[in-house]
Structure formats: structure tokens, C-alpha cells
Amino acid sequence: MPFSTLLRRSLAIVAVLLFSLPAAAETIRFAFLELDKDARYDEKRTFHRNLSQAFGRPFAGAEVAMREARFVGQALKLEFALERVKGADAAALLAQVNTLQSAGVRYFLVDAPAEVVAELARATRGKELLLFNVSAADDVLRQEQCQPHLFHTLPNHAMQTDAMAQYLVSRKWRSVLLLEGPLAADKLLGAAFETSAKRFGLKIVDKRSFVLSNDPRQRDQGNPLLLTGGADHDVVFVADSDGEFARNLPYRTVRPRPVVGSEGLVAEAWHWAWERHGAPQLSSRMQKQAERQPSSPDWAAWIAIKSVIEAVVRTDNAPFAKLVSYLAGDEITIDGFKGNRLGFRPWDRQLRQPILLATHNSVIERAPIQGFLHQQNNMDTLGFDQRDSRCKP
Template sequence: MALLATLGAGAAQAAGFKLVLLVPADDTRLERGRLERAALGQATGPAADALKLALADAKLELDAAGATLQLEVLEVADAAAAKAAASRAEAAGAAALVTDLPAAWTLAAADGAKAPVLNIGAASDALRAADCRRNLFHLAPSERMRADALAQWLTARKWSQVLLLTGPEAADKERAATAQAAIARYGLKLAGSKPFKLSGDPRERDLANPLLLTQGQYDVVWVVDSDGEFAQTLPFRTALPRLVVGDGGLVALAWSSRYERYGAPQVTRRLAKAAGRRMESHDWTAWAAGKALVAAAVKAGKGPVAAFHKALAAVELDGSKGVAMSFRAWDGQLRQPLLLSDGQAVIGTAPIEGILHPKNALDTLGADQPEKLCKVRP
């Protein structure tokens, strides 16, 4: 698939910056059944819709700056294809790439080009640490950011005893380790840790029984379930009348269509008008990437691509969350508040009020500068 959208009048006279969005071919996240049962935080439609919305919203601003942004959407089948596509895009003049890809594919794309790569899909902490790249920026919140947001909320509520339930996938085990680190970081206690498994085998029925899995004493159940099917059914089925957090119950999100502050409803309605669906987390990261690219293009004006790259790294972004957001120098992560939602309403935001930081409270979510593991960034 190759879609080309040129935004801004007078393209012949204006400075044109080419953008390429890389997405998976035959994306399983966008299969009809998957979309119909999407859990909180999972994709509800193509990322291109929200990215195009951000560019279209900025048409007048781009016109005033004498700049254009041209977007091409390309499908890739694997990491090698992502790397090759990134190399070809840069050779063809792309000023920046946006990736909605798995972590390994995202890393390959960043290695395939020297141009900035804006990650809107992969939450892997490794991409912000040992596997970081100088040209890799992250609009999607990391797994640690989401875990820290939940741990801060539990600390503020004084719900300190946490029962951790972990799914069978390899990603679940990695994410459970991140959750345990956040639990320890904020002084919470691990009351127990148990695996669960959805299975058609009668001999494994007990591994998915909420009443059996949630026996014991605890204040809250933290469920790690990348698939989301088990987590969605866990609230109100625990042995004790307790809150569920993680991938079910209360979830830390980049965005929620239920958010009602700082112009958020207007943003959500614009995507609904353009794409026929409400804006959710996956859409917001794509929209925010578009906003960052617009800001860089406006700052660079008719300047060279190098000016665009410099402006992008230093951008301050208004993402309708009430604060100015910027990229961390040490790992390329976009600082941002996270929304805590059960899908019916936004219950709160993180960082939680009262959580202190010497410079920027947003840096209490995710790896702070003293913890820097990225060796290729200043």
C-alpha cells in the first residue's frame, strides 16, 4: 500500500519535507475480530488515520510557514523489509520516518536510516535503553512508564499489598518483571505472584479460574495480559472484593476517548469525523507524532532538512493533556502524562499529585536521567 498525501498550498514554492509511515503488512491488530474485542490500549484502527488528521489540522499553520509535509504509507513484512524500506525512503529524500511496528522491526528501521524515526507503536523499554539509537524517538509510552503510573496511583491510595497475575506469553513475563520493579520502586509489597493460562485443555482449567487464582490476602490485583482476553474478564470475579489494575480494570493509557479536559473532546471528535471512530491510545501516539513533525516543519520553515531534524529533537508539543511535552535527551522518550481509565471514565492522571522530582515531574514516569542506559545519546 502506498498512499501519498500532500499538505500545504503552493508546493512548488514551499519547502517540502517528505515523511514515510511504516506499518506491518497484514497487521493482525487490525483484523476484524481483534478490533471488535480490543482491550484498553490496543489498536482500534490504522495509525495512518490519526497521523493524517494531525497534518490536515495544521494546513493553515504550514501554509503560513511556507512548508509542506508529504506522507507516504508503506507496508513491510518483517524486520529486514523495515530496514530496507527505511534505507530506500531516506535515499528518496524522506526527512523523517514514523514506525508503527514491533520492537525488533522498529530497531531495524532506525538502523536503516540516519533520519529521525518516530516510534508510535513499540513500548519495549529496551528501545529506550540498551537498544536505543540516536535517531530514534518514542511517542508511545514505555512499559515502565505505564507501570510507574499505576504504582504511583496505588501508593497514593495506600493499597500496598499487590497480587500479580501473569500470562503465558514471553512478552507477559518481561512486562511482569517491569511491574515488579515498579512495585518495589514505590514501596509496595508483592503479596503473591501466580501464572494464568487460557486453555481448552480440561486439565488446565484451574489456571484460568479467577476464584482460585485470587485466593489469599492482598489490596489489589495487578494483571499482566498482553492479549487482554483474560484481563478484561477479571474485574468483579476475584475472591476478595478488590480493585484490578494493569491490563484490565484500571489501565494506564496514553489517551482515552473519555478524557474531557484541555480540548481533548474536540481532538477525539475530529478523528471520529475523519475516520469514523473515537480516538484511543494508539491513535493519539500517531496524532502526536504528526503534531511533532508539524512543529519541526514550521520551525525549520524553508530551511534544509538538517534544520528540520534539529527542530524535531527540540520540539515542545501540545498534546491536549495540559502540559508542554518534550523528548528526553537521554532516551528519546516523549515526556507525557498518562491517563488512568477503566474504559468508562478517566479516573486520574499520572504523575500523581505529590510525587516530586527536582526538575520535571513527568520524569517520574519511566527511566530518569541518572538511570540512563542508552550509550549513544548525550
Template sequence: MAFSSTITRAAVAVALLAAASLAEAQPKPTLAFDYLYRRDDPAYEPHRAYTGLVLRDRHRPIDGAETALKESRVLGRAAGVAFELRQTEVPPEESAADAIRKAHHEAGASLFLLDLPLEDLKKAEADLAGEPDPLVLFNIRHGADELRGEACSALVFHTIPSEAMLTDALAQFLQARGWRDVLVLAGAEEADKALSAAFARSAAKFGLEIADERPFVLGNDPRNRDQNNVALMTGDARYDVVFLADTIGEFGRYVPFSTYRPRPVVGTEGLVPDAWHWTLERFGAPQLNQRFDRTAERAMTATDFAAWAAVRSAVEAVLRTRSTDVATLRAFMLSPDFGVDLYKGLVGSFRPWDHQLRQPIVLHTHNAVIAIPPLEGFLHRTNVLDTLGADAPETRCKLD
């Protein structure tokens, strides 16, 4: 009997080892992310002032996706899923939609992180609208409200905050501080006009008054001094705060401390609303910043965070559904059961009406986080994060 028992135990051990070896030999299901970009994208060209100073030096946000993938490896092993990150450069002669189709059919990618110019993104979502296979396109770069409104797409999930979310966050802060009269200084760029228009809507939403909106021009021409001299531009109005819309930054860097009245500056200078900042010191954010720094050897930016959040959202959906089927993941990300920790104090989720990732907004100076709206006192019937950006009754997005 003892000999028989020993043989039985040995047989069981051999069977378990064989099963384990077979499991290891079987390939794991793979979830592939594809980072799509154009090499000569003007957004990444350094912007220099006439003196040669570099005012804008942007980095590709793929480092955020790589950080998220490194974090997810252990979780992937536990779930029996392999995660991959690929890169696809879109040639000048090819459309983004064709590049996506090729990556999907030839390499099996179905989750795409889009780091493309705005018009490229809009054309891609339109061209791919009738695709039979399920795809998820993550917008990790553009805050344009039109992408969540009249130009929205069922294929696109937005992990970068909308302009409305950013300006709503600022408006909440100004209302909470009692700074209700706002002087707006706006540039001539289309992005400047869109930002100032978004702030005007936020001001109306939260009970602020626009004292005046004044355009500025670059240069030292004395004939234009009423549009290029900050003290003159801000001298004959009564206001509590200045909102600045200067997405290039060449004029705006001179506005703080130069206004005729001693008033705070918010917007693209001074107190700035964003998805992320390297000085965020709560909710586990320092650990995320450290992990990113080890990957990229630089500070994390808003677009880095958006790329990170896109990957983390999909990984969370895989872990919760135990599936790598893109249609299943997409449906779960839009369900009330989905949630992702964004290291900003509140759990993020996707709005079903426009696919925008709900998230707190960081209000920061150059080296400190001042507040993280939504702020206390601004209530919502279902989700306080929906006080930022287009709520369901306000949306112009028609996904049906």
C-alpha cells in the same frame, strides 16, 4: 505632479502584484512524512475467542497522522511550508531499512512513522545506524522498555509511552490511594512477562509490595483450576489490589468482579494506563477527539495519538526553527526550547537520553478517565514528567 504621483503608485502596485505572483509561482519547501507498514502484520489480525467473539480489533494509526496534518495546513501556509503524508508498504521480501533508504533517496522522505513489528523496528534501527543522511524514525507503536534502554537508537524518537511510564503511572495512583499490597496475575505471552516485570520495577520505585505473582492459563481443564479459576487463584493471599498482565485479554476479561476478595483490578483490565482515551474531557482533548472522529469515524486510540504526536512534534519544530532541514529539526526537538501541546495538561518534550516523548498518562476505565499522572505529591528536581519512566540516572541507553 499629480499625474506623476498616480503613475508612481500604479507602478508600485504592479511591482507588488508581480512579486506576489512570483512568490506564489515559486514552489514551497515540502516536509514529507512517510508511514511505513507491512500488509500482513499479525498485530492487526482480529483475535477471536473460541466462541467467535472478537476480543481485539486494532486499526492502523495512520488516521492520527492524517488528523495532525489537517490541523497543520493553516500553520504551514503561514510558514510557507507544505506538509505531505505518504505511505510505504514494505514487501515481505524487503527489509524495513531498505524500504526507508528507497523512500529517502527516491522520494526525499526523511521523517518516518514506523508501524512495524518489534523485530522489524529493532533490525531497521540497527541497519540504519551508519547512514550518512539525517533521518528521524518515529516509534508510534511499541512500548518495550528495551527500545529506550539497551536497544536504543539515536535515530528513533518514541511518541508512544514506554511500559515503564505506564506502570509508573499506575504505581503512583496506587500509592496515592493507599493500595500498597498488590497481587500480580500474569500470562505466558512475552508481552505479559515484560509488562509484569515493568510493574515489579515500578512497585519497588514507588514503595508498593508485591504480595505474590501468579501465572494464569487459558481453558477450563479442572486439573489446572488453580491457574484458570480466578477465585481460587486469588483466594489465599492478602492484597489491596490486583495487577493483571494479559495483553491478549481472553483471560483478563473475567477477572474484575471474580476475585475471591472484593478488590479493584488494574493493568490490562479495570483501571488501564494509556497514552490516550476517547473520554478525556479536559485540556482541549474533546476537540482533538472530534477532529479525529471526523477523519477516521471511530474513537482515537493510543497508537493514533502517538502518530498524531509525531507529526505535531515535527510541525512544531518547523514553525519554531523556520526550517525544513531534518538535522535542524532533530536538534531542536532534543533541545530544552522544544515543547508541544499534547492536550493532556502538561507540555510534552523529548528526553535527550533516550528520545522518549515526555507526556502525562491517562488512567481510564472503559468509559471514564479517572486520573492523569504524574500526580500531585510526586516531585522531580527538574521536570515532574520524569517521574514516569526511565529518568536520566536510571537509563540504560547509551547514545554516545
């Protein structure tokens, strides 16, 4: 056989083999952004495992979501990748975002304080990417500092305090003593509860400030007996972002009254003791991954990735603009293992979701509480309804 004929046949066989090989799977890439040093996860703080604080960095929740996504990827011939990125401050994280976006990353989970989230959102506005806030509950990120590409999977303070207010009303505990700490975060939480109390008809009989200090002159300002005496009340709401005062408050009040807010009974996105809708299986997977009990930011990181994957599936991996439109629209149905269909509010990109009211080892109730109704969606009784929104993206 002439060499030229043999060569043509060989090339034809190679072409057939190449054509028959499966195409390389498209990769949808996520990045998880966090600070090198984040005071919220300081070991001295997380050691006490206060109910209203994260138990550790929530990267494990994102890892669990990625592992679950493999089955979807196999069916759709897609691959999902997750990269963990750290930076010293917002500027360092922004540089990483720009580099990763140039390489094709479109979805960024942000585990950082509110001021860092806000700076990243301002600097990336108009870019073809989405940011998911998984650990900052500050209301301002959903209000004046909102951005169209900034989605929130962690509930904000207003959602938490609205859930607590609904529960107090349902129990007929309408008179509240408010104890508020000196930190800026304490005042944000206290202000959110005052708004919720007014919204649902609770009476704050007194508002008192506490201070934890080694200064003998301030000792009385951290004494539970002195702080809870006097005015009669049904319940004590404590706003303590640090948690050191709050953890010592239950059973030390003058009157035998429940403690809620930052300790005693808390309002959270997730709790390991939630036993319905497949929740124990999810908590088990996250606990195994993190080697600790999961908390709200773990769930928020998990649901952020799950939300994007749901949009990818339902839109058949549509172009970015169409996928974002679906993600933020009314048709999407996200299963968060909390018993309700979840989706993002179009006016502020906050994820609608039930809030779990829990003690250290039990979920007492799930809000919205029965009887609190809304014209369109009862979950909009928690947090900023469209008429309350000051978000102008």
C-alpha cells in the same frame, strides 16, 4: 516594428511574468510504515476492544495531523505530504525506507512490533532521517536497543506501570496480587510493574501465573477464583497482553478488589473520555477519520507529526541537523492536549508526557500524581530517569 525588437520585448515580458509567479512551495514529506499483517490488529483481537490494546491501526492519527498542518503550511509557504507504506517484514520496510529517503523523505512513523522497530533503527543509523515509534511500548527500545535517530511518542511500559504505582500509593492500596500470563509480552509488563512496585514502595504479596487453554488439565490455571484466593491484598494487577483472560477478571475475584493493569483501570497515552485541554475536539477528529474511538497509538502518530511541524515552525524550516537538534532539545514546547508542555528526553528520545489512568468510559486520574516530585521535571517520575537509563546511543 522590426521583428527582432518585437522578439526582445516579448521575451522581456515573459521574463517579468515568470519572475512574478510565486515560487513553488517546498514539500516536507512523511512516510507511515506498517506491516501487511500485524497480529496486534487482528480482527479477532480488536473485536473485544480490551482497554490496554489498540483499537485499530493508527494511520488515522497521522492523517488528522496532516490535515491540521495545512494552515501552518499556508502561512510558511510549505506543503506537507504523507505516504502510507506497507511491507511483509523489516527487510521489506527497510527497502522502502531507502527508496523514500533517496527521494527526499526524512521523517518516518513506524507502526510495528518492537523487533521490527529495532531492526529498522539499527539498519538506518547514520542516515539523514528520523524514525518515530508510535506503537511499541517495549522498554528495551528505550534502553539497550535505543538509537539516536529513534524517537518514541508512545509511552513505554515503565511509564505506564510507574503511573499505576503512583495511583495505588495515592489510594493507599499498597498490597498487590500480581497475575501474569504466559506470553513474552506478559512477562515484560509484569517485570515492569515489579520494578515500579519496588520504586514506589508497593508490596507484591504473591505472583501467580495464569494460562487460558482448552486442555482440561490446565483449566484450573485460568480460573479467577482459584488464582485470587489465599493471600490478602488491596488490588489485583493483571499482566495480559492478549487480553482474553484480563477482560473476564473484574468482578470474578474472591475478594471484592479493584483490577488494574491490562483491564479494569489502565494506564494509557490517550483515552477518548479525556475532557480537558481541548481533548474532546481532537478525539472527535480522530474518531471521524478512523470511524472508531481513538486509542493511544492514534495519539502517538498524531503527536509525532505535530512534533516535527512544531520544530519546522520554530526553526524557520532550518537544515535537517539544526531541526533535529531543536526537536531533541529543551526549548521545544509541544501541545499534546494533555495539559503539560511536552518534549523529548535527550538521553533516550522518549516523549515526556502525562499518563491517563482510565476505565472503559472515564479518565479517573492523570499522572504524575500530585506529590510525586522530581528535581528537574515531574514527568521524569514516570519511566526511565537519566540515572536509570541504560541507553548508550
